Amino acid sequence: MAIDFNTAAIAAMALWAAGAILGIFSVKNAGLKLPGIILSLVGSAIIAGYIALYWNFLGRPPLRTLGETRLWYAALIPIVGFIVEFRWKIGWLKYYCMSLASFFLIINLIHPEVFDKTLMPALQSPWFVPHVVVYLVGYVFLAAASTAASHNVYLELRSKNNDAGVTVAHYLSMLGFVFLTFGLIFGALWAKEAWGHYWTWDPKETWAFLSWLAYLAYLHANSYKIDRSKLQWYLALSFIVLLVCWFGVNYLPSSQNSVHTYTKG
DSSP states (O other), rough: OOEEEEEHHHHHHHHHHHHHHHHHHTTGGGGGGHHHHHHHHHHHHHHHHHHHHHHHTTTTTTSSSSSHOOOOOOOHHHHHHHHHHHHHHHOHHHHHHHHHHHHHHHHHHHSSOOOSSSOOGGGGGTHHHHHEEEEEEEEHHHHHHHHHHHHHHHHTTTTTTHHHHHHHHHHHHHHHHHHHHHHHHHHHHHHHHHHOSSSSOHHHHHHHHHHHHHHHHHHHHHHTTOOOHHHHHHHHHHHHHHHHHHHOOOSSGGGGGTTOOSOOO
């Protein structure tokens, strides 16, 4: 490959860090804002480029293992921060997003995986890629929503009003829920083609459904005008259910017989 993972990860994190520093200092010197944005975007572009090269190297989409999905997560979540800054003029979220991306890259640096180029028959379905990608995008939006909600809780505890932050957290959660819904649908279609049935209450399927219900409950609660401070706590903590679904379920005893266990992450 033209570039190895360690080089790409370190370069991306260095650019994110430099972009964040310039962004922070741009509060006093507006001329630093654009260079900071450019550096941050280049950092994300490096990870996206690495994924493209790695896809070509493997000859399959790099979506099979937890390490591979962490690459996608690291590439996608800073983009949500940039979108929020562009749409709502809120710049602080991108720093959290770049920190989360760096965290997942560091995990991959500490625990490198040996990737197999081949895909088992169940993963060769045309529904496999859209199912996983849609879920990853949903996870990215919901991680950003949880981060925004956590920030809102912090401000609430300090008796500071943050209506804009509450709005951002809500819209991000709605977007994430839409992608979760399509992820469930694509997953059922994939299961039907790969194993002959749409749903079997497999541990992974069960936790995916619980995750969907958790965010559906939030949207219903929001429609009934429940106290927004309580909802921010709920939204901040709901991401824990997604984390269990993503990789925590792999450590449950019941996962040993799961059809969704392809390799140990």
